[in-house]
Amino acid sequence: MAAWLLWxxxxxxxxxGEMLTLDLVLLMLAGGALGAMSVALLGGATWLQLITFIIVSGALLVLVRPIAAKHLTNRTPLQLDGVDTLIGQTAKVTQDVDSSGGRIRLGADEWTARTQHSGESxxxxxxxxxLEVEGATAVVGDALE
Structure with a gap:
């Protein structure tokens, strides 16, 4: 089998493998393998192909990977999920709420609730x-805050 085909x-x-790890290391090594494949296509010796693989892979790992990783992490927004999406929303009190308990309606759902401060009701x-969710209880405060 031809050397370029092996590369x-x-x-x-x-x-x-990069698709499975998502670490950008294997992708840089794949770039080195493509560099070595180019040398093989030009008729370069096996030792020259290996040196090319090492140099290109190293350069990609040192120069390209940090920049690519930075762009990927900076462009990914922090996504709220679960009960964190409820924080900041407003709800109607259905049963008086104080520091010991009460009930609120949020959309079609009814939640147990309590106030943040002991003197509030x-x-x-x-x-x-x-304001926050603790287990199945919503901690609520004044909607004007």
């Missing part, structure tokens, strides 16, 4: 803001 297969295997019909 191409190696680059493909490394690229597939909200009568039924009041609009409150969800």
């Amino acid at each position: 191409l297969i190696g680059a493909g295997v490394l690229a597939v 909200f009568p039924a019909g009041t609009t409150v803001r969800i």
Whole structure:
């Protein structure tokens, strides 16, 4: 089998491995394998192909990978999920809420709730803001805050 074809297969295997790890290391090694494949296509000796692989892979790891990783992490927004999406939303009090408990309606769901401070209380019909969620209980405060 031709040397260039082995380098191409190696680059493909490394690229597939990168899809499994998502660390950008194997992708840089795949780039080195493509560099070595180019030398093989030009008729370079095996030792020259290996040196090319090492140099190109090293250069990609040192120069390109940090920049690519920085762009990937900076462009990925922090995504809220689960109960964190409820924080900041407003709800209607359905049963008086104080520091010991109460009930609120958020959309079609009814939640147990309590106030953040012991002296606070909200009568039924009041609009409150969800400040945090502790288990199945929403901690609420004044909606005007």
